[in-house]
Amino acid sequence: MKIFLITIIYILLCSNVMAEPKKYKLGDSGEAGGLVFYVTPNGQHGMEVAPSETEMPASVPWGCMGLNVPNSMGTDIGTGITNTKSNENFNTDTLWLDNLGCYLFRIYMPKAWQLTQQFIMNTFGDWYVPSKDEMELIYSNLFLQRRGDFYFYDKSKPRCYWTSSMTDTTHAWVQYLDALTPGAVAMKQKSDLCYVRAVRNF
Numbered sequence: 001m002k003i004f005l006i007t008i009i010y011i012l013l014c015s016n017v018m019a020e021p022k023k024y025k026l027g028d029s030g031e032a033g034g035l036v037f038y039v040t041p042n043g044q045h046g047m048e049v050a051p052s053e054t055e056m057p058a059s060v061p062w063g064c065m066g067l068n069v070p071n072s073m074g075t076d077i078g079t080g081i082t083n084t085k086s087n088e089n090f091n092t093d094t095l096w097l098d099n100l101g102c103y104l105f106r107i108y109m110p111k112a113w114q115l116t117q118q119f120i121m122n123t124f125g126d127w128y129v130p131s132k133d134e135m136e137l138i139y140s141n142l143f144l145q146r147r148g149d150f151y152f153y154d155k156s157k158p159r160c161y162w163t164s165s166m167t168d169t170t171h172a173w174v175q176y177l178d179a180l181t182p183g184a185v186a187m188k189q190k191s192d193l194c195y196v197r198a199v200r201n202f
Contacts, residue, residue: 021044022044023042023043023044024036024039024043024044024045024046024202025039025043026038026039026141026142026145027141027142027145027147030046030047030048030200030202031048031124031202032048032121032122032124032200032202033051033121033122034048034049034050034051034121034199034200035048035049035051035142035147035148036048037049037134037137037138037141037142037199038077038134038137038141045201045202046201046202047130047134047137047199047200047201047202048199048200048202049130049138049142049148049197049198049199050119050121050127050197050198050199051148051149052148052149052150054119054121054198055195055196055197059160059193059194059195060109060110060111060112060115060162060193060194060195060196061109061111061112061190061191061192061193062111062112062162062166062172062188062190062191062192062194063087063091063111063112063113063166063172063190064190064191065169065170065189065190065191066169066170067090067169068169069086069087069090069091069166070086070090071083071086072086072087072090072164072165072166073165073166073167074131074164074165075131075132075133075163075165075173076131076133077131077133077134077137078131078134079131079133079134079164079165080128080129080130080131080134080163080164080165080199081128081201083128083129083131083164083165083166084113084116084117084128084129084164085128087111087113087129087164088113088117091111091113112129112162112164112194112196113128113129113164115196115198116128116129116196116198119198121198124200126200126201127198127199127200128164128198128199128200129162129163129164129196129198129199130163130164130197130199131163131164131165132163132165132173132175132185134163134199135161135163135173135175136175136183136185138175138177138197138199139175139177139182139183143177143182143183144182144183148197150177150178151179155178155179155180156180157178157180158176158178158180158181159176159177159178159195160174160175160176160186160188160192160194160195161174161175161176161177161194161195161196161197162174162194162195162196163175166190167187170189170190171187171188171189171190172187172188172190173185173186173187174186174187174188174194
């Protein structure tokens, strides 16, 4: 009887341990294998950025000049996914037919939002372009801690990364993550070429 009770207690203790939710810290490997750059107060949820080896291989434009994409001007933490989804929804409707040049431009050169829309890592396909404030968290919580392999790239050239935050019909925010202009934030024309590092919530 005593052995039976000990066994039951052991099973209950083990089940409690197994039921304990995983807690994350900044810099940990995230749910999909990215690097955690933001965590909620309880540590159970947050945001992760894809590692350098999955970075989009070439610089791309944000989008077409002169087009006002509704609901894509959010800059706060948590708005990146809304901005990106707004771009996806806007760019799949008939508004593209209003501008043939822009439509063809979209076909022959992918935009920032298209790259994350097509990106899958470890079966997770819910990636998006980070907002301005989310990208600043990547800068402060990963780049400044020398995580994420941003320093891997050519130190003699500035390297801009798109955010999903539009400023007006012709510009969007970028963040520089390089050794020359670390942390610099600027507005660039949507047709300019910058890099994309996908992020996701978990």
